[in-house]
Every structure is written in structure tokens, then in C-alpha cells.
Amino acid sequence: MTEQRDRCVLVAVQTPYVSDENLKEYLDELAFLVETLDAQAIAKFSQRLPIVDSRTYIGSGKLEEIKTYITENEIEWVVFDDELSPSQLRNIEKILSCNILDRTQVILNIFAKRARTSHSKIQVALAEYKYMLPRLTRMWTHLDRQKGGLNMRGPGETQIETDRRILLSKISLLKEKLIKLDKQKTLQRKNREDMVRVSLVGYTNVGKSTLMNLLSKSEVFAENKLFATLDTTIRKVVIENLPFLLTDTVGFIRKLPQTLMESFKSTLDEVTQSDLLVHVVDISHPDFENQIDIVNNTLREIGAVDKPTILVFNKIDNYTYIKKDEDDLTPKEKINFSIEELKQTWMARNDCPTVFISATNKENVEELKNLMYENIKTIHAKIYPYNNFLYEIYDNETIEN
Numbered sequence: 001m002t003e004q005r006d007r008c009v010l011v012a013v014q015t016p017y018v019s020d021e022n023l024k025e026y027l028d029e030l031a032f033l034v035e036t037l038d039a040q041a042i043a044k045f046s047q048r049l050p051i052v053d054s055r056t057y058i059g060s061g062k063l064e065e066i067k068t069y070i071t072e073n074e075i076e077w078v079v080f081d082d083e084l085s086p087s088q089l090r091n092i093e094k095i096l097s098c099n100i101l102d103r104t105q106v107i108l109n110i111f112a113k114r115a116r117t118s119h120s121k122i123q124v125a126l127a128e129y130k131y132m133l134p135r136l137t138r139m140w141t142h143l144d145r146q147k148g149g150l151n152m153r154g155p156g157e158t159q160i161e162t163d164r165r166i167l168l169s170k171i172s173l174l175k176e177k178l179i180k181l182d183k184q185k186t187l188q189r190k191n192r193e194d195m196v197r198v199s200l201v202g203y204t205n206v207g208k209s210t211l212m213n214l215l216s217k218s219e220v221f222a223e224n225k226l227f228a229t230l231d232t233t234i235r236k237v238v239i240e241n242l243p244f245l246l247t248d249t250v251g252f253i254r255k256l257p258q259t260l261m262e263s264f265k266s267t268l269d270e271v272t273q274s275d276l277l278v279h280v281v282d283i284s285h286p287d288f289e290n291q292i293d294i295v296n297n298t299l300r301e302i303g304a305v306d307k308p309t310i311l312v313f314n315k316i317d318n319y320t321y322i323k324k325d326e327d328d329l330t331p332k333e334k335i336n337f338s339i340e341e342l343k344q345t346w347m348a349r350n351d352c353p354t355v356f357i358s359a360t361n362k363e364n365v366e367e368l369k370n371l372m373y374e375n376i377k378t379i380h381a382k383i384y385p386y387n388n389f390l391y392e393i394y395d396n397e398t399i400e401n
Helices: 020-036 060-072 086-096 103-114 118-139 155-191 208-216 258-263 265-272 288-301 339-349 365-383 385-392
Strands: 006-014 039-048 077-080 099-102 197-202 233-239 242-248 276-282 309-314 354-356
Touching: 006 020, 006 060, 020 039, 020 103, 039 060, 060 086, 077 086, 077 103, 086 099, 086 118, 099 103, 103 118, 103 258, 118 155, 118 258, 197 208, 197 265, 197 288, 208 233, 208 242, 208 276, 233 365, 242 365, 258 265, 276 288, 276 365, 309 339, 309 365, 339 354, 354 365
Parallel strands: 006 039, 006 077, 077 099, 197 242, 197 276, 276 309, 309 354
Antiparallel strands: 233 242
């Protein structure tokens, strides 16, 4: 018997800067996020607004429409495509009288579900507590003041203060644990300083872990779900006679919660300390250009955007396009470009080396390896000139990972 999944509806605001196509992509991604939590998106609601409503995120009329729908269809959850402020959460809950999740909570829940090592579990717990801290009032609305009069507080307010102290204590303890783990990570990096470090970066679910397994001949967990990999994995890889360290990092995503960015700083340090980035892109995704921009913006935030980079367009086996009729004079859209046309476009416009592959089908992987070899060889010659003679005497035997 199939287990019953929680049913939810999705809600987003379409501001003037968001096109209809982008809105659809955003809601589809949110649906994928809740599906990763084993929930089912039953319906999607959106509203055009100049800016997000500071009180209730969307207008009162749209909220009433959603309330009617969730009542008639017995929906358990309403999920919003932005991080809601504590006051927005309270106001929306009062109107809808059901469980509310915002985008940040969904991502935090996925991270909590995916965390495997003690390091990632501490990072996620720290992000969760930081998110909860300003929202404690909402969690204790059932214990509002029960007595009136000056200087007389109800049990709810007392409990909030108690919980705040507990949370602050837990946050402090987790920070201390992270500091100790970060010192260990730093020491480990120093022990690996004699080899070039390469990091796989990219949007979540673009195939980084699959590519990692292919290049390193290892078995890193890979799955067609968002954030399948949270824990940083490092493997020693050899291409021809040149060994280097390859790191698989957590995937980036639109509106990645700031609390997670802060908590995963040590993990992201693997990227900032890398000598070469391999930026993996899912070319079969209809909004892959926007995903490239999001990854580059995230790299800019952590100070890694100017590093030498190879741009890898993955999943060419999943890419489909619609060939335009010769009589159709309307401008081409992205879906009307073939892989060959995209190759010419991106290789011409891009400053960094570019390659098109299928990690699943192992298509053009040798081309990628040759590109990585040439770039790593150049970097190694600059950073470790005194070690260059060693690689002239290496044979081509595989070094065990």
C-alpha cells in the first residue's frame, strides 16, 4: 500500500521583474523542493504585485481564495516561495488557520534530512536555530497573555523568554563545536597543500556527484533530487600522469537562506581555497542561463568568482529542441537552438574553457579530462614549480582513490 503523502499548495508573488516563464520555473522548482520532502504539490497560486505585501505577502483577496481552496480540498500545508518575516507568518496563519512553510523552512528541512556527517548536522542545526530565534513569538501564540494589568505577564511570554535563552545557549554551543571542526578542516587542507585542488560547483541537481563518480571512480551518493549531496567529498584523481584533489560541494540554489550560507562557511571554504573550479550546468534545464548567474553571484558572495573556471554543460543526452520552420520569421527562442548552435554560441561568448558532455552516458568525457589536464598542468607549474620534474617520471598507472 502506497504511503499517503502530505498535500500542499504553493504560493508566489510575481513582481514586475519576474516574467511568466520565470514564475513557472520558480513554482516548478518549489514543487520539486517539497517533493524532496515527500510532499505533493496539489495547486499553485500566484499574484502580480509591485512588491511583496509586508503584512501578508499577498493581497487579502488572494488569501481568501487560497483559504477557500484548502478548506474544500482538505490541504495540510501552504508553502510560500520566499522567506516570510515573523509578522507575515503570524498574520497568514491567523487567516488561513493551517500549517505554513516558507521557502527557507523547506530548504532547511531538506538539509536536515540530507545531513549525514556530524559536521553537516551541526551546520544545519545552527542554521535552524538562527531561523527559529526571531520567530519564537509565533510558536507560542497559544500561550498569549491570560491576565491583564500592569506588569503582569502571561505564561506564553515567560516561556518565550525561557526558550530564547535555551536557543541562544544551543547556538553558542554549536558555534564552539564548529570552530573546533573548522580547525581540523584547516589542518587537513594544510596537509593537502602539495596538490592542485579542483572543486565541482553548480546549481543543485545538475549532475556534479555523477561527474565526481566518473572522474574519481568512486561511489559518491547521487540522486535525481535537490541537495542529494550535502557533505563535502574529496577524492584524489589522476589524469594521465597528473594527480590532483577533486572536491564535490553542496549545490547552490535560488534564494539560498543566509543562515545556511553562514553555517556552511567552512564547507564553502573548500571552494574559496580551490585552484580551479569546474562549473557544472544542466543544459537540459529550460532556465539554465539564470542558474549560471545564480551560481556566479553566490561565488561572488564567497569571494571565489575570479578563480580559473571550466564551464561544463552536462546532460546533453536530455537536451531537446524544436526546429523552427524555414517560413517562421519570428526570433528564435532558447528551445529552438540545437546543441551544435549552443556550442558555437557559448564557446564564442565565454571567456573560460567550455565543454559539452553527458556524465551519465560518458559522452565527451575524454574531452573534459583533456581540458582539465591542460588547466591543472598550467596551474601546477605556476604554484609548485619545484615539483614539476616529479611528474616527468610518473608512469600512467592509476593511483587508488
